[in-house]
Amino acid sequence: MSERESMEYDVVIVGGGPAGLAAAIKFKQLCQEKGQDYSVCVLEKGGEIGAHILSGAVMDPQALTELIPDWKEKGAPLGVEVTEDQFLFLNETGQKSTPKWALPPCFHNEGNYIVRLGYVTRWLGEQAEALGVDIFPGFAATELLYNEAGGIRGVATGDMGLDRDGNQTAHYQPGMELHAKYTLFAEGSRGQLGRQLIAKYKLDQGRDPQSYGIGIKEMWEIDPAKFKKGLVVHTAGWPLDSDTYGGSFLYHLEDNLVMVGMVVGLDYANPWLSPFEEFQRYKTHPSIRPYFENGKRIAYGARAITAGGLLSLPKLVFPGGALIGCEAGFLNASRIKGSHAAIKTGSLAAEAAFEALAAERSQDILSAYPIAFEQSWLYEELNKARNFKQWFKKGRLIATLMTGIEQLVFKGKMPWTIHRKKADHECLKPAAECAKIDYPKPDGKLTFDRLTSVFISNTNHEENEPVHLTLKDASVPVDTNLRVYAGPEQRYCPAGVYEFIKDDQNQDRLQINAQNCVHCKTCDIKDPTQNIVWVAPQGGEGPVYNGM
Numbered sequence: 146m147s148e149r150e151s152m153e154y155d156v157v158i159v160g161g162g163p164a165g166l167a168a169a170i171k172f173k174q175l176c177q178e179k180g181q182d183y184s185v186c187v188l189e190k191g192g193e194i195g196a197h198i199l200s201g202a203v204m205d206p207q208a209l210t211e212l213i214p215d216w217k218e219k220g221a222p223l224g225v226e227v228t229e230d231q232f233l234f235l236n237e238t239g240q241k242s243t244p245k246w247a248l249p250p251c252f253h254n255e256g257n258y259i260v261r262l263g264y265v266t267r268w269l270g271e272q273a274e275a276l277g278v279d280i281f282p283g284f285a286a287t288e289l290l291y292n293e294a295g296g297i298r299g300v301a302t303g304d305m306g307l308d309r310d311g312n313q314t315a316h317y318q319p320g321m322e323l324h325a326k327y328t329l330f331a332e333g334s335r336g337q338l339g340r341q342l343i344a345k346y347k348l349d350q351g352r353d354p355q356s357y358g359i360g361i362k363e364m365w366e367i368d369p370a371k372f373k374k375g376l377v378v379h380t381a382g383w384p385l386d387s388d389t390y391g392g393s394f395l396y397h398l399e400d401n402l403v404m405v406g407m408v409v410g411l412d413y414a415n416p417w418l419s420p421f422e423e424f425q426r427y428k429t430h431p432s433i434r435p436y437f438e439n440g441k442r443i444a445y446g447a448r449a450i451t452a453g454g455l456l457s458l459p460k461l462v463f464p465g466g467a468l469i470g471c472e473a474g475f476l477n478a479s480r481i482k483g484s485h486a487a488i489k490t491g492s493l494a495a496e497a498a499f500e501a502l503a504a505e506r507s508q509d510i511l512s513a514y515p516i517a518f519e520q521s522w523l524y525e526e527l528n529k530a531r532n533f534k535q536w537f538k539k540g541r542l543i544a545t546l547m548t549g550i551e552q553l554v555f556k557g558k559m560p561w562t563i564h565r566k567k568a569d570h571e572c573l574k575p576a577a578e579c580a581k582i583d584y585p586k587p588d589g590k591l592t593f594d595r596l597t598s599v600f601i602s603n604t605n606h607e608e609n610e611p612v613h614l615t616l617k618d619a620s621v622p623v624d625t626n627l628r629v630y631a632g633p634e635q636r637y638c639p640a641g642v643y644e645f646i647k648d649d650q651n652q653d654r655l656q657i658n659a660q661n662c663v664h665c666k667t668c669d670i671k672d673p674t675q676n677i678v679w680v681a682p683q684g685g686e687g688p689v690y691n692g693m
Contacts, residue, residue, distance in 0.1 A: 165187050165470070201396060208487075363445050383427075445598040477530055626672070
């Protein structure tokens, strides 16, 4: 085994999304202000900054303005201000529009921007590098490094150049160790290392179980006659049943580009449900279909989102490090926004790390970070929305009614708190107890299959490399998932990774097409036995989203 080399930094940041880059920028800004020369690096598993970024996205610029007040002058790609909000309740054949006066504040987007978050992230990377941040794209952090006291002393990147059986090839390179006085984790939703940290340090003790959704998104170029720059449309209702959390969006960007997507809560009960197929059906609704007739689909992607909110937020700090952004779960599900929270929490953690280093501390607990969060506008915002996702376990009607009451009547200062009791994977019912769902075949013009979709996500993995979708027990997929739940991984995966096939003895087996994986991590979350574990593949692989 080759010995790993190591590099020393004051701060190591795992993840080059909005949270990680904001932390790096803030840290270096403080260095300049205080005349210090602390070192910071960012590890990004995508082949380039922004490659793995996927979001709606309507962006609240508040946190960005705090971080970089002159972002407009510096050319930040926030060029499309929201001009109109629509919220529609859909049934199978029609719609009901919500009047503006009845829209809760969380659905108002005045002063917000429709963005391609991958482009915003790339721009943030440029700002970070200009300040002296070392950015290493194509290097996935896959291992936690501990000091003698059990605290975090850094991370190691994965070995590269291994074949499918884990043997070294001629291209083998051992991983690199990055040692730090503080390590900030910004891997996004359901991060590989974040999941381990939460378990090891029991960061979720006393919290509600975390809740997730899967967001599936396409970008279309549509008929100019149907395009309205700055229009934001959100919908609830059909095609999802009233007991399934979810909703859809249409964002009119610029140059006749429209971003369309659906979020489905991963606490759904029916194993026959397919979020991908529900999204395809959504586009056929009479109120939605006209936007895309004579249009062209040009991009596709999918990503899990951490949606449990304040009540599911784990402890943010542990010896030697902190969780920031969607790694912890700061998304405001009621506003359908998380990038502003990622930037804010990255900035707050950077301030705490800088103060600790200035006091000559190292690898202890950054207690100033959670204190600063609890005193911030972000905490106040998330506290107002703390019950949003929880109400949906009581059905869409009650959830809609109570969200309106909490936001419009109580102004977010309600005296009650609603708690969740089950994790998402525990909500799945046996297939025999649920109605089977028959989805229409795709037409190749408005609706599509998974493999066609994966192709335009620019996803790539070497075939002869270790499979990054691992099973704790190889017998579980057939013995439990297939027999009890009718193989739900075939349906909840939006990329055709999982399929049950017959072997030479006509016995069922699970085939994992890991080369299709778009890194959404839904399987890691929704697998009913928690038998599937997603780990990062060799650095740089996966989707290459062009400004999604």
